[in-house]
Amino acid sequence: MELFDLTGQVAVITGSSKGIGKAIAERMAEHGAKVVISSRKAGPCAEVADAINAKHGEGRAIAVPANIASKEELQRLVDETNAAFGRIDILVCNAATNPYAGPMAGINDEQFGKILQNNVVSNHWLIQMVAPQMLERKAGSVIIVSSIGGLRGNALIGAYNISKAADMQLARNLAVEWGPSNVRVNTIAPGLVQTDFARYLWENPDLLKQVTDPAPLKRIGQPDEIAGAAVYLAAPASAYMTGQTLVVDGGITIAW
Numbered sequence: 001m002e003l004f005d006l007t008g009q010v011a012v013i014t015g016s017s018k019g020i021g022k023a024i025a026e027r028m029a030e031h032g033a034k035v036v037i038s039s040r041k042a043g044p045c046a047e048v049a050d051a052i053n054a055k056h057g058e059g060r061a062i063a064v065p066a067n068i069a070s071k072e073e074l075q076r077l078v079d080e081t082n083a084a085f086g087r088i089d090i091l092v093c094n095a096a097t098n099p100y101a102g103p104m105a106g107i108n109d110e111q112f113g114k115i116l117q118n119n120v121v122s123n124h125w126l127i128q129m130v131a132p133q134m135l136e137r138k139a140g141s142v143i144i145v146s147s148i149g150g151l152r153g154n155a156l157i158g159a160y161n162i163s164k165a166a167d168m169q170l171a172r173n174l175a176v177e178w179g180p181s182n183v184r185v186n187t188i189a190p191g192l193v194q195t196d197f198a199r200y201l202w203e204n205p206d207l208l209k210q211v212t213d214p215a216p217l218k219r220i221g222q223p224d225e226i227a228g229a230a231v232y233l234a235a236p237a238s239a240y241m242t243g244q245t246l247v248v249d250g251g252i253t254i255a256w
């Protein structure tokens with residue numbers, strides 16, 4: 001149990017009202033963490049937090065809505081977490097945006113700017129807000145949910161993939177800067193996962209086949225199949241791992 005024990009740790013997970021973020025919050029709570037559920041909509045966040053408290057006991061989860069596009073709202077997320085739980089030990093930058101599908105030649109400045117803002121700069125903002133207390137305690141784990149898109153070129157989601165590659169480099173850079181203070185920064189790169197975010201991909205039979213045929217496991221993933229990687233990266237089991245990208249994709253990136 002010790003390797004994966006998160007008892008007493010406080011975890012903030014953005015985009016945790018549904019999908020991968022929700023699964024990460026639920027599994028981290030199961031492993032003992034106190035969790036902060038956050039997304040733009042208060043209602044769904046409260047529902048997830050209430051369910052976790054009902055299962056694991058009052059005081060194990062709070063809901064703090066915040067739009068990752070807003071620096072003020074991210075600061076409020078950090079401040080309300082510190083006020084409620086006194087500290088942040090684990091930060092999962094999971095929420096992301098993809099308002100455009102198509103070739104790079106067709107993307108407008110507003111779309112590209114929004115992708116880079118929400119998927120890279122907002123992660124940097126939130127990490128900057130949380131890091132000082134981690135550095136002072138010489139302990140902390142930051143996890144960015146990237147994508148295997150950040151490892152590949154793709155004609156449909158190029159701008160999104162550029163942002164996800166930047167997340168991997170953000171993790172490598174911060175890992176170098178903060179390793180001496182024992183603050184670890186890693187990313188998870190999921191393959192296609194059955195969530196609303198990727199619905200336009202897995203609901204299209206042709207696109208689904210393009211992903212599942214070459215994948216050794218012959219299927220797409222479920223949100224809960226990403227959560228274990230996040231628990232690992234937050235827990236003592238990964239104490240010697242930093243700056244890395246953990247690929248969880250049914251094997252598609254290693255297949256010919």
Ligand SMILES: NC(=O)c1ccc[n+]([C@@H]2O[C@H](COP(=O)([O-])OP(=O)(O)OC[C@H]3O[C@@H](n4cnc5c(N)ncnc54)[C@H](OP(=O)(O)O)[C@@H]3O)[C@@H](O)[C@H]2O)c1
Pocket residue numbers: 014015016017018019020021038039040041044066067068069094095096097118145146147148189190191192193194195196197198223
């Ligand atoms: N699904 C896949 O195939 C896949 C593959 C690789 C990587 N990923 C990555 O996995 C992460 C989670 O995606 P998912 O598939 O789990 O998506 P999802 O099921 O659609 O959930 C997205 C979550 O993020 C929140 N959110 C969206 N925009 C936000 C914003 N501006 N500010 C704050 N919260 C926001 C949503 O709630 P609200 O609408 O209430 O804000 C929701 O809680 C993303 O980083 C995505 O790039 C997904």
